[in-house]
Amino acid sequence: MNWLTDLKEKFILNFVEKSRYRYLLDGLGNTLIITLLSVMLGVVIGVIVASVRSTYDKNSEAWKRRGGVFHVFMKAVNRLCHIYITVIRGTPVVVQLMILYCVILASSRNDLLVAVLAFGINSGAYVAEIIRGGIMSIDNGQFEAGRSLGFNYMQTMIYIIIPQVFKNILPALLNEFIALLKETSVAGYVGIMDLTKGGDTIRGVTYSSFMPLLAVALIYLVIVVILTKLVSVVERKLRKNER
């Protein structure tokens, strides 16, 4: 029973002594705050960017016919959105975080805010593409049926397209948020005390790696498993409602 007492000692050293478990608890708090706020920011950005891009796809011909600067303006905005998505999806989130922290917002003292901005801006690109993909997956006949009844573009979107898109993409969106939760684990790179950094800090003072890292992994795993379960419940509900 030697190894059991050894394990117990390690446990006490890493978590109980000097209330070191607080590193994990506080870290978890920060991880959840960052994730939640970035999800919200990501959804806002994603909806706006997806709206611009889908609206442009469906209306550019009509705008062109009418002429004027509006079409030119929207073309530029659409281009900008496209660049945003390409850049964000084409670079690692850690690099984006560091650029924001060390270059663009170097003067900011609010680290948490910088992290939320970085992860929110990052997530927005993915959310935008999920939404746009959802809109594109709806048969064009649905648009045409709406327009042929006399609905304008906005009404067609609101009454006919979005309700169908929402059902289709909800699981993908929730999965994106689960991925985001894990991605925030790089927040420690810019000195934020998130869950991962918390475990790392314990490791730094106790010189034992196994327990703190295992604890960190377990906590992520439990949250992800719970959220994944939630997604499948939502998925099942949606499938039952659609007949």
Place this chain on the structure above:
Amino acid sequence: MSGKVIIDVKDLKKYYNDGAVKALDGVTTQIKEGEVVVIIGPSGSGKSTFLRSLNMLEYPTSGSIKVDGADITAPTADLNLHRRKMGMVFQHFNLFPHMTVMGNLTAAPRKLLKKSREEAESYALSLLKRVGLADRADAYPSQLSGGQKQRIAIVRALCMQPEVMLFDEPTSALDPEMVGEVLDVMKDLAKAGMTMVVVTHEMGFAREVASRVIFMDGGVMIEENTPSELFGSPKSDRLKSFLNKVL
């Protein structure tokens, strides 16, 4: 038939890919109140493009379409208002899958014509009775057969009380045994005096119901006549060979 002209099409052209594809290459015709115009022709001849232009689902490259005297191809035309007057029935029904039949029928009248729910529903129900589907009001589209879906789609368009009904191959996606029930609804509609433009391969329907049949090929209207004349004594060789193939 000497009713007033509702749709007046002049030299309508629709080019794709910078003129490489000439879907419509100069179409001129008039459609009068109460007329049932049936358009026939081989695949790719521009039938759908013509029909969809009447609703501005396709923007013509040049030419004009006047509806009740107003040119709908003008960039300033209010297309949303125009489309309310033109009911459209598609080959693939395009019912809204997230709404019940009643939801499908009343969405546009309520939102666009500002009808009350009761008003919209009672009108929809009276039309549902006419097509024999009053008992399906609470069903979802996925619970209906193809023939039922298309009858509902026709009723959906009618609920906007349109001046003209456009049909793009309304029976082509149906199992043979369901074609009849949809054609019957269309025949009733024609008898009731609705102005109709119908793209179809149902030559029997054309013979029986059409006031005029138009034969299209290569983006132009080759020949138009009463059904008995057009089917009985076709003039152009292209129409003759087409009729040989389909009849």
